[in-house]
């Protein structure tokens with residue numbers, strides 16, 4: 333028997349519709365939805381419906397996804413599969429479309445967005461997830477809203493994607509999964525990182541595991557990957573982090589070892605960062621010509637001599 337159940341999870345409102353029996357995991361302060369993605373479904377594909385969306389919405393959503401996908405110690409990952417006209421018509425169906433869209437079919441007047449997550453309870457497996465952003469709400473991507481309207485797309489998307497991974501609302505405001513909009517909030521809380529590590533433990537991207545000491549630099553897998561730019565304003569995010577300040581150079585090379593672009597060449601303090609590549613060549617900080625489909629290497633080098641290299645795929 334197909335023991336599927338739909339859940340409507342509402343962000344940023346006092347009303348919360350939830351039909352779940354909560355499960356608690358040891359290292360999660362978050363109640364859980366009772367299922368996770370199977371490892372064979374990771375990276376989770378997602379589609380974007382551009383109909384009626386505010387400008388910049390896709391980039392904001394991609395940035396929110398990259399934040400989850402680059403959380404250390406977690407295998408959760410996502411793959412952008414392009415645009416769609418779908419609006420979750422296959423809700424809790426057997427379709428493999430996981431769509432973010434703007435609409436007013438599932439939202440209530442007091443909700444900003446709804447994550448629609450379907451769980452096969454017997455298998456403790458998430459089988460479908462969609463997300464509807466409320467069309468009757470004002471949205472922004474430039475941080476203009478502060479703690480209220482217009483609401484920050486990236487912050488709300490960061491919360492709703494937490495539901496996609498199987499988390500519900502904890503009572504602590506430390507978490508991006510708190511059930512009320514907390515203003516612009518584009519990075520995860522420590523409790524969120526702990527929970528995603530518990531739900532999807534592992535280390536992504538074949539990072540060098542020969543040393544047990546904390547590396548002074550970490551270069552993450554880019555996202556989305558494969559990178560499918562539809563226009564010259566689409567980008568893929570390359571995450572990196574430093575445990576101490578350093579001069580950092582990140583360059584893109586083709587498989588012949590030829591330099592395509594220097595993305596950055598700057599001093600950075602300890603911390604986590606992302607840089608963007610628009611799939612172009614040319615000078616640092618300027619938009620060059622679009623480069624062809626193919627596999628590219630991105631290479632990080634520190635002033636201390638440490639280097640990291642990863643591959644990305646660009647498909648036009």
Ligand SMILES: [Zn+2]
Pocket residue numbers: 341342343344491492495501509510511
């Ligand atoms: Zn929520």
